[in-house]
Amino acid sequence: MTDEIEELDCDVLIAGAGPVGQVLALLLAQHRLRVGVVERWARPYPLPRAVAMSHDVQRVLRQLGLGEELSVLLEPWGQDGQRFSFADSSGRTLVESRYPLESDSGYAQMSGFSQPDLEEVLERRVRADPLIDQYRGFALEGFTDDGSAVHATVVPHTGLAAVADGSPRTVRAAYVVGCDGANSTVRSLLGPQMTDLGFDRDWVVVDVVPHTPPTWLPYACQRLGPARPTTLVPAGPGRRRWEFMVMPTDDPAGIDTDENAWQLLAPWGIHPGNADLVRHARYTFRGRWADRWHKGRVLLAGDAAHQMPPFLGQGFNSGIRDAASLAWRLALLVNGEGKESLLDDYTAERSAHVAQIVKETVAIGRLICMLDPEQTARRDAELERDATAGIEDAHKNWLLRGGTLRDDGVGGNLGLQATVGGGGRTALLDEVIAPPGFLLLGRDRDPVELLSPPRRAAWRRLGGRSAHFGPEGLKDAEGTYAHWFKRLNASVVAIRPDFQVFGGARDAQAADALVHDLAERVLT
Incomplete structure (x- = not known):
């Protein structure tokens, strides 16, 4: 690593090298943008945090070639x-x-993982990418946006003894993205209003690695009050996580200690003789989001833009969705092809999506954190009566609304990834048509053949590709796409680089209008 950061000139400067910042950097590099990443800490954080990965986020990560x-x-x-x-x-x-082990992305709805292991993989990829310059040991302290570029003030992090020079440096970038966490400096400098649902509960999170598979434990469960509410989930291969609500009678000084962690685990049959204690930490679970995610050329993503309780496992996943939604927009803007309104659309789409998830998560949190004996008795009776409700509904696809989408009943769906035949092999769609890029997908004929010359020219400007099913195209190996097109009542769909469907069309004339609308929303 060089200290010549004052000479750095990049397309996008990212503050924060957590998973959201790293994924955004890698996605931008896929679009051939030059990326700078500043991170105050010398190494990735070594202890577990997020443990749940959604199917659509797994699809985003796989497009990076992680395999x-x-x-x-x-x-x-x-x-x-x-x-x-x-x-x-x-x-x-x-x-x-x-x-569910199935989803619209072709993977299990949710998978457990250890965040330090994932960050180690991402860190190696970031360091190896020639388009990404990462500067660990530096922090973004301020910025000025002159309308054509952002001049960011970056300073060595004084907590690192290896930094010999405490003088500030200036980095010039076309755009700056704050992926710097819940205590975001970038958000503080932007100063957006926050919508706060007024939910804050203290919990102790405990991660363990059992010596052998703990077959006596439930696979995953939520133990409800009025005694201590407790969550147990798998946290990646060979790992388990407990979350214990801090009770009014707990001693604040002793709650976040090894001794207390073992005491909390003892009723579950977990002790030092059969498990290793990896981590314990006290957290305040909150539900809030920024009302504005960008100002000029400075943007927010991940925990810098929103925080949510972990009850639906969507905090990390929402951050990666932010990165995927932002990367293709910035690529168009940096290359002079995109409209500035794409950034307003980013805020509209992602903030509305996050708001829906946070509201649902907080509603479940209030249910879980209930302590009054009479209220909990009524809650338990209602849950038992409505046993067919299905917790799996909490892991559905939340549809996008507003933003860079058509309001036609098709836009805002997640683009389907199922098994197809093509190129002499049978595989998932992304293995046959490698992302990223805009994709025009036809039910039974090449959608580009349906376009007028001006629309074909617009599609080429977008770098768009096309594919279809039928004798001269892809094979719908399991009939999944036929059912999908029927459900959407469409014969053509336009899919964005973040796998979200922009909109659909039923015939040739509608397909031409579909591409026209997309170009009008996206291109200068």
């Missing part, structure tokens, strides 16, 4: 019929549900 490196890190939730249960204080099951 087998990612597969060995993941434990699909729901293998061998494993289920998630809600139980009362005595351990009696009130309602349970399966974790």
Whole structure:
């Protein structure tokens, strides 16, 4: 690593090298942008944090070419019929549900993983990418946006003894993205209003590695109050996580200690003789998001833009979705092809999406954190009566609304990835048509043939590709796409580089209008 950061000139400067910042950097490099990343800490954080990866996020990570490196890190939730249960204080099951092993992305709905292992893989990729300059030991302190570029003030992090010079440096970038966490400096400098749902509960998170598979434990469960509410989930291959609510009677000074962690684990049959204690940490779970995610050429993503309780496992996943939604927009803007309104659309799409998830997560959190005996008794009875409700509904695809989407009942869906035949092999769609890029997908004929010359020219400007099913195209190996097109009532769909569907069309005239609308929303 060089200290010549004052000479850095990049397309996008990212503050923060957590998984959101690293994924965004790699996605931007896929679009051939030059990226700078500043991170105050010398190495990735070595202890577990996020443990749940959604199917659509796995698809984003796989497009980075992680392949087998990612597969060995993941434990699909729901293998061998494993289920998630809600139980009362005595351990009696009130309602349970399966974790689906199928999804619109072609992967299990949710998979467990260890964040340090994932960050190690991402760190290697970032360091090896010639388009990414990463500067660990530096922090973004301020910036000025002159309308054509952002001049960021970057200073060595004084907590690192290796930094010999404390003088500030200036980095010139076309755009700056704050991926610098819940205590974001970039957000503080932008000063957006925050929508806060007024939910804050203290919990102790405990991660362990059992010496042998703990077959006596439930696979995943939520133990409800009025005794201590507790969550147990798989946290990646060979790992388990407990989350214990801090109770009013707990001693604040002793709650976040090794001794207390073992005491909390003891009723579950976990002790120093059969497990290693990896980590314990006290957290305040909150639900809030920024009302504005960009100002000029400075943007927010990940925890800098939103924080949510972990009850649906969507904090990390929402951050990676931010990165995927932002990368293709910045690529168009840097290359002079995109409209500035793309950044307003980014805020509109992602903030509305996150707001929906945070509201649902907080609603579940209020249910879980209930302590009044009479209220909990009524809650338990209602859960037991409505046992068919299905916890799996919490892991659905939240549809996008507004932003760079058509409001036609098709836009905002996640683009389907299923098994197709093409190029002499049978594989998932992304292995046959490698992302990133805009894709025009036809049910039974090449969609580009349906376009007028001006629309074909617009599609070429977008770098768009096309594919279709039929004798001269892809094979719908399992009939999944035929069902999907029928459900959407479309014969052509336009899919963005982040795998979100822009909109659909039923015939040639509508397909031409579809590409026209996309070009009008995106291109200068």
